[in-house]
Amino acid sequence: MSAAIGASVRMYRQGLGDCFLVTFRQGMKQAQILIDCGVVLGAPKGQERTAEVVERLAEDCGGWLDVVVVTHEHWDHVSGFKTAREIFEEKIDIGEIWMAWTEDPEDRLAAAIRRERGERVKKLGAALRQWQAVAHEAVRPDDRDDWRSALARAATESLLDFFGPGDLSAKGDKTREALSFLKDHAAPKKYLSPGDEGSLPRVGGVRVYVLGPPRDREAIKKDLPSKRDPETYEEGMRLSASASFLAAAAATSGSEDGEDERYKPFDAFFRVSPEEAQTDHFFVSRYGFNAGSRTDAPDSAPIWRRIEEDWLALTSELALMLDSDTNNTSLVLAFELGEGGDVLLFAADAQVGNWMSWDSAEFDRDGIDAADLLSRTVFYKVGHHASHNATLREKGLERMKSRRLSAFIPVHQTTANKIGWSKMPFGPLLERLQEKCRHRIVRLDRGVDDEASQAFTRSIEEHDLFFEIKLGAK
């Protein structure tokens, strides 16, 4: 019988985003794993804090990481690999790099998903840019409408920011750059699929089980449980329907785009160009044209009823879909401390489609399945900064039965609210977590839950740059 296994999880405090150092110990041996390193765009001093955190990480791990895990392609999970790249290069050596199968350059489905995503990010960036340009000119019925429009655009921009900072039309490039640091790294890479299992370097007693992301296009596209027939959600619909929108929205104004032409609903014969319309009494008196002016011209139709920007609001809807699709490509790992032992669950930002697929992951070892792993979970890295649909209820949280369950939530509420995400963390989920964990909860922004037991509070190491919990054998 080998020696008992212990683990510690260190949640760094760079801001709203994920960066975890997990250390497993067995006897004299230990394995150090970094899971993600990023902070959301717009977090106060995000870049500086990340640099401090990575410096600290280099110290903590003694310049050696057995494994670096990148869960998915979102800025708040990978920004550090770009903004603090030099520190990584100079001070940290990496043994292995693990990513989800969706990053595998050899995998055809993965390549297709990535290509499609890249395309969507670019087009949505362009659409948002057009929206902003048009909205800038628009005059709305009242102040509240001004607000409404500004808020919707800001929220959409913050969604696209997940793909990194920079010019809207170049969205996605920065996140890919951050990833490329790892992809081009000399360390060997593993691309993991659900059902994969393996052990860690050096600490053989720890088994790793891969639960997600599902190798299934449909599941990845799913952010909420379908209320009726799951099959009715035809992905083709969303794509072809949005294609005609994006063709117009992403086209630069003025240019005659060939692709867009295909989607125009009527023959050219019927079209009256805006220039012609401006000389037509009907359109001038009924619709009105006095761009740039914020007051009604005396003989022109009222400005507040015009619809220059309304059609572009679909951008935010498509950005939401894109975001949830990307979250669903999250690599979900369960670490088992010895056979039949405690489980640590890292769910990244997996959303419903990903969670629902876990049951279909088949492992070689007998008796191991998602339900079993969840029932033995003693540590849960809460998904997607504790938003609602990133922690499944019945088939997720309710299956975690351990009385020693504790949870780390990488959430920063003030930042989230500042960006406009008022339901992060999601109240009811937080309450249920508190019940399930009996307040053994640590939040990145607020530390140990106020109502946690003395013993738990004492067991958490608190530092300006991190919180740490120790699990299993001492």
Place this chain on the structure above:
Amino acid sequence: MKPRSSQYVTTREEPVAAPPFRRLRGYAFDPSLSQQVDTALVNEVVFKVPWEESAERLRTTDSETETFEGGEADEGLSKGPVGEYLEVIDYDPASRCFYAPINLDSPLVLAQDGLAPTEGNPQFHQQMVYAVAMTTIRNFERALGRYAFWAPHIARSDEPNGRSGVRSDFVRRLRIYPHALREANAYYSPTKKALLFGYFVAPPSTGADGHFPGGTVFTCLSHDVIAHETTHALLDGLHRRYTEPTNPDSLAFHEAIADIVALFQHFSFPEVLRHQISRTRGDLASENELGKLARQFGRGVGLHGALRDAIGEVDPVTKQWRPRQPDPEDYQRKEEPHERGAILVAAIFDAFLAIYRARVADLYRIATSGTGVLPQGAIHPDLVNRLAEEAARSAQHVLNMCVRALDYTPPVDITFGDYLRAIITADSDLVPDDDLGYRVAFIEAFRRRGIYPRDVRTLSIDSLRWPVVRSTTYARKDMKFAEELREYMSELKNLGTSRRAYYGASRDLAAKLQRWIHSRDSAWGVYLEEATSQALRFQGSLPGLEAKDGVAVFEIHSVRPAQRVGPDGDTLNHAVVSITQKRRNAVSESVHFRGGATLIFNLDTGRLQYAIVKGIADDARLRRQQEFVTGIRDGSLRATYFGGMRDAQEPFAMLHRAAEQAV
């Protein structure tokens, strides 16, 4: 309402009166039914739209007639179409172009009942939205017995004293943009007072009976979508606060009414009706097109059938249609507005079916020599005609009941239970003798779906009727008050002949009532507090309720007369006044708590007959609303990112996009 054609003069040169209707061709449902052999012939119908005289003709022949008050010279129907109620402006911003407006008075168009239905000509689209929207408006006006109004434009006004106030401007026409969006969506914008219709490319179809893959679906060619959105606008014109989500029913109610109007309008197309009656052998509870909504749209967004179906659904496994059994659990469980609204729609449709069955029972007996069992095969065309007639009549009655009831609902915070009470009360007032059991049919249908009004002891007609205001202490004691009340009512009886004049007079009367309640020496405030069982508060204080000169702030939302003739020739002479109050940020940091009363005056007896209230001091209601607003209702990814900004979207746009996602 004044007859619309009275303003036209026949001349010696042209001794012809204006026709009552303008005949315009269109789709009964949407283009998809024209592509199927069995429905193609009946899908093309002629809408009979109230005649609007051509603007040009009015200018040339009628130089004597006055221009409108306010100097607006644009009377009659001109190209667009632009008429009294609607202005269709065809701007397609995604394609960066406009489409020329149709001239419905062109002889070529007039001579052939408007353009022939086609997807390829935008001018037909303009004609279609005009025809359906006008039909919907007409149905509302007929049921309500007065002009339809759009919600006013709330504008900031800079007053001479340098202060800025808020002004409610008359909005004469609802604007319609037939090609405003490039997406599978259509919505009513309450701030722009406009309907925005989208178009989208349909995906490859899954079934054999599907649409043309890659073809464009135009929401503005769907009767159901147009009627639905127009109804949103009409309801907003009646009840401005119904767009606020104050309880799980409130937004669902908007959706339900919009669907109900669209559904029952199907029964006004005789050819379609006869066709469907013949196909179903008169059994309207079996699968038929009349009970379905937005078929092409539904298929276009990847559903197996229509977007919504009042009587059945397609089984996800077998792909076969099956009737839906009412489940009282649904009302407890379903929260998404369209889904929840569908429960109300199903209840109303169920009531309709019961009424229809009662009305045709004798026909079936006659046709089957008393056995009630139809022989195999097609039913006799005469029977089809008679059944269709009864179906059309039942549908018109049910639609009228549903619309009339909107005068009997509270001004804020409506629930389905309130609506049932409104239907029962409105109908009892107009039709004292319910010999065909309409009201029981409604109660039964609601009961089967677990929709019960709060605070009602039994589900009988008597207890469901809103209570008649009994206390008239002030009316008896205070002669001056009674006089004022009578005077006020006599002014209510005639509000002028044009919509704008009518609107102005109604605002003036509202202002007068405002002054009376506000003045300390009138008895109005005290009386209304008493009559509404303290649901309104003018004296005293409540947290968040602001006061001005010692009187709590309130708003007279609308003053509207309602004159109706019942089937027995009884006339009702009512006036409806709605008053609302708000407690600032009482629900949450940014959400006001509203209360108020709908007051129904009987202009013949000179009495306040009903006060339909939502108490401003009702703490239990406040708590429910707080629970609802802060509750776990919405945890979607949208709410995660956009949740802090209820105002971040067009309210109906999101509802409609959400519907697409919820499938």
